[in-house]
Amino acid sequence: MTKPKVLISDKMDPNAARIFEERGCDVDVITGETPEELIARIGEYDGLAIRSSTKVTKAVLDAATNLKVIGRAGIGVDNVDIPYASGKGVVVMNTPFGNSITTAEHAIAMMFAVARQIPEANTRTQAGEWPKSAFMGVELTGKTLGLIGAGNIGTIVASRALGLKMKVVAYDPFLTEERAVEIGVDKVDLETLLQRADFITLHTPLTDQTRNILSRERLEKTKPGVRIVNCARGGLIDESALKDLLESGHIAGAGLDVFGEEPAKDSPLFGTKNFICTPHLGASTTEAQVNVALQVAEQMADFLVNGGVTNALNMPSLSAEEAPKLKPYMKLAESLGSLVGQLAHGNLTQISIEREGAAADLNGKPIEGAVLAGLMKQYSDTVNMVNAPYLAKERGLDVRSIRHQREGAFNTLLRVTVGTSQGDRSVAGTLFGNDTPRLVEIFGIGIEAELAGHMLYIVNEDAPGFIGRIGTLLGESGINIGTFHLGRRDTGGEAVLLLSVDTAISQDVIDKASRLEGVKTVKALEF
Known part of the structure; x- marks a missing residue:
């Protein structure tokens, strides 16, 4: 049996390749290729393991004639054309939990940094100043945190915030009242969250429904003095409106790890007072990088070798x-x-x-x-x-x-x-x-049959002599019968005949069978 062949096209922990090999796959690690080089190479692989650098476009998928699965080591799959991959029959997986703690911790770190203006205080102190009176922060204790998105990462942020003695309200269309109670948050609508939250953190994917979820109109409805953190996806916040409201003082501070366009070289937010940012570091810890690499290798190998489907974005999950x-x-x-x-x-x-x-x-x-x-x-x-x-x-x-x-x-x-x-x-x-x-029933008629190979389906009047006539026809046509299955509604009524044969049935034989006495329907089947 030929081993499935996997290409790792982005840098990831070397143990990923080891897992593929241990679980019965051949693996090549070839990183840093141009799109043209990837297109020329991809046709020989059953699996493609990527991070964020490889762009799986329509051109790549058209060239990937043997590809069965794409595995993204991480959460975001913006670099994969999922609808086109689905149309090609390619499973797309991600690892939504491997970097959850890391991303949640980064959001909490950004909340602290925004609350105490740590980056600017650090810069000025290291410049030889001692600007103690210039920085008056706020405590997180007792404040209300508004979560936009209460999935895996949002839930972890909520648990950390509760540990800091914050109150937590959450907006998420998929959050049930029972789940809200379980994780210790108040489920509210978005308008209520904007009015109540002292801090807002975002934890949603970028979709048509979430794009610009914090629009200018909604930002203007926030509580005066609110502080906003986004470590999820760029495009969730109107960045121009955020700048204006920071400058006006309505928003007291903001921390972004993600931007609408990345890499962000000239964001209008750069240089704005009380604004801090990091270069998409949410998943950038040693532990997270190892976790997502190992998880994607395990998931892809289980699919290619055993048929298990885990964390697929375009088909139902099916454990090994x-x-x-x-x-x-x-x-x-x-x-x-x-x-x-x-x-x-x-x-x-x-x-x-x-x-x-x-x-x-x-x-x-x-x-x-x-x-x-x-x-x-x-x-x-x-x-x-x-x-x-x-x-x-x-x-x-x-x-x-x-x-x-x-x-x-x-x-x-x-x-x-x-x-x-x-x-x-x-x-x-x-x-x-x-x-x-x-098979045990067909169109209301009981019949027991195995569905395999070449078959002939006939509906006929239940009358003596028919079986002999169809047997003679097939014999004269050089067609050998493998199995023979009969069913009928009642005596003398409509009957069904399902035959398996050793060779494909020609249209000429079908035409001859349809002209036999008592025949209503004839159809060649292939399984």
Whole structure:
């Protein structure tokens, strides 16, 4: 078996390469290449491990014909075209927790520096002055900290602030009341936070919803004398408005580790009184650099070798422990998606994926992705679990996932139903022995079959002599039957025949079969 091949294109801890090798990957460490050099090289690799220097553009992804996963050692993935990578079926991972403590501590350090004007005091003292009366700071104790973003880093900042005897209020659309109580903060709306906070720290990614979240209008609504710290992402604050409000004294101080444009060479904020800054140092500690490098290597190796998906930004997470258990379900799910996709007529409008019995207790997202991958193979030759949901969305397909706790005829069951312009079409399958996928129902007719290789699907009238006629036709055409599966609604009614054969079935054979007495539908299937 060929080992997955990984390229580390940015400088990172050398132990990352060791982890890749120990876990069954071949790895090359080639840093500092130009975009053109990377494009020329990337086609031979299954994985690409990066930090912030490598830019994974459309041109790089077009050249990456074997690429399966990109791993960013760190949180930010601004240097990766994630939508295009998703369309190419490439998993994009980051390491959101490896530098969380480091970034949170930097935010706290910036709060102290802003509160006590430490950088300017240091500069003037070292210049031979003794400007003791020029610096009157404020305590953090008893002040209200407003968190914009209460995710992993924001939660750590909150815990440190509470330890400093601060009061903490938080604005985060995804923060529940229960979670707010658990981490010791008051959940408030953004307007309330602006009015109450003595200090504001930001801990959100840069998205269309968060861009310029502290606009001029919102900065003007802040409490007079507020101090603001941003160690998250540039673009969250209107920097020109921040400068004006610092100069007016409405904002007493600000500390930025990030800027809208980086590297920041000529920011309008430079030189502004009560403003301090650092060059994007939030994750710059020895511990953090080691942690993110090791984590990205572990995550990528687990994906390439075992199928585990951790901290992926464009597909459901699937732990290395879950992967073996889910593997037969995902095979069944993909086969059912492929079957219904090949057989359904008319424009697809929606698809529902139902899990029943033991399947109801499993991680449903990977199963959903596998169904869509099977279904969307009818529309694209390069579809997989990563890009299938995007292809479905592009086609306006309404995807629904349903979990049933009821007990049915089978210990475990997956059912896939598509809505078409001609009505619903449903297929269902189970696992035999917990690991062997089997079809058990097709369009309301019970039938037991393995879905694999070349198959022939026929709907016919249930009448004597038909099996002999189809057997004779296939024999005369030189087609050997592997397996033979029958099902029917009732005696003398509609029947289904599902055959596996050793060779692909030509259109000529399909045409001849469709002319046999009693035949309603004939379709060649491929799995």
